[in-house]
Amino acid sequence: MASVLSYESLVHAVAGAVGSVTAMTVFFPLDTARLRLQVDEKRKSKTTHMVLLEIIKEEGLLAPYRGLFPVISSLCCSNFVYFYTFNSLKAVWVKGQRSTTGKDLVVGFVAGVVNVLLTTPLWVVNTRLKLQGAKFRNEDIVPTNYKGILDAFHQIIRDEGLSALWNGTFPSLLLVFNPAIQFMFYEGLKRQLLKKRMKLSSLDVFVIGAVAKAIATTVTYPLQTIQSILRFGRHRLNPENRTLGSLRNVLYLLHQRVRRFGIMGLYKGLEAKLLQTVLTAALMFLVYEKLTAATFTVMGLKSARRP
Template sequence: MPPVDARDDVVEAAAGTLGALLALVTTYPLITLNTRQHVTRRRERDGDDGDDAPSTSSLSSMYDGIEPALVGTACSQAVYNYWYSRANGTYRARRGRDATGAASLAIASFAGCVNVLMTLPIWTIVTKMQADTAAAKLRSATSEGGKKNGDQNGSGKKKRSFFDIAREVVRDGGVCGLWQGLTPSLVMVANPALQYAFYETVAKWRLKRDRKTTLSAPEIFVFGACAKFGATMLTYPLMVVKSRLQVVSKDMADDRMRYRGTAHAVRCMAAEEGLGVFYKGIETKLTQTILAAALMFTVKEKLAESVYAARRVLV
């Protein structure tokens, strides 16, 4: 971690973005799998232990939506890291020190809210793209002609593009439909807020205790993983609800998944599928999110450290 007075908003944003992109590409199949776990209904109460969607997919289908996800991640990380660094810089200028504890959490929450409002439309479409292939496979399972037509997803229809799904979202819910799941998304700001606040607090404590200016790569990896584990366990139910809301469509055959809002979705899911549905796929998510967070923090810190070191040599 670079010295406090050497921090730069643009460097922090760029390093965070590159770290997040690497983490996304590495763990994207797990993200897709987890999204499909979120949006498939459990049928245990109907006497069936299975889910409503096939359990297997081709490797290529596990990267459905990767292109807009890369754009979304770049935008999200740039926005989040920039505003987090800028707000922390303002706090530091006024107080003479970096924010810690509650102040750090408040700054992270502010940056997270700005990020959600600016980038949620991209993630709404990405979520639908991830779920689209699984839904198509389910439709083809009840139709014998699907795969004979040479389609890409086995549903009798061509694989839909980012813009196809964007048009569907706007058709079903107007422009505001692009912000489906806004309420749980804003509440879920607590996830990265808790993650960053915990990481920054522990990192600063370690630096102060050991009287050094940078953390080692293993330390960054472990601190980032621990921070993400705690944040994910606390906010995972909201992730499930958000995914359900984002895949709602007028064309859905299952009327039980046409939720009217966050509260209605929570009530229906709990009543029809049990409380366990809110932690469905938690093992997949923990594996993906801890690995991604650890990679992201490690790359971010080491890239920023290299830039600051080069700057000191050149100046």
């Protein structure tokens, strides 16, 4: 219990949250481009920079930053939960022993499940707010009119029911493999480098963070596309397909995507996603490692994290 409620876990959680918020703020327009490519199926522009130029031309210079506050709020909460759970579980399980790739994967998976169940409503709301006011090519998308985060929660519960806040939970639970794979490769690469040197440089942390995220994103991207569609929840679907987030709907949407756009339709927006998520993850891990080390140094404590 002491390990779970430890000061060290809190430091890792705060550092992870600050790192993720910093990184997302810097690369936010890339995430906007990625989401448009995933949700707006009839958009013809395929490259990240062309989509961003279209958005700016049609919706204004600040349009790529639409929904920044709800995304940053959700990301802060989500990463705080993930980093806290990951480091607490690792401290309880490892207990002074050397960590292994298998343990990192299992701990990352459990931390991901906890994170998904607690924070999915925040991500549903921020996806809606981020796409509100967008000029879509797909006429099947139903527009929304939310005044803010609280109003979005109110309208979704009133019009779609409480369960709508957990739209996309099933693919999200499958996607816990994304951060689990990411942390597995990150921790593994870090251990390998630490065998050869006493301390990792900023460039080392940036590169291994980028590599770990690139692998995790490429493996899980088709499910991320379906997750975005389900979270948005504003497509006009057939009545039998209104129960969003079930295995049946995930398979249905995957099939429809492949039938209409081919296998590559599952990877629409991957360029923008890789560019955004790899750079974001790399910067996040850099800020996280530096902030954690600085905090422990200032407090005169030694981190219990094992290489």
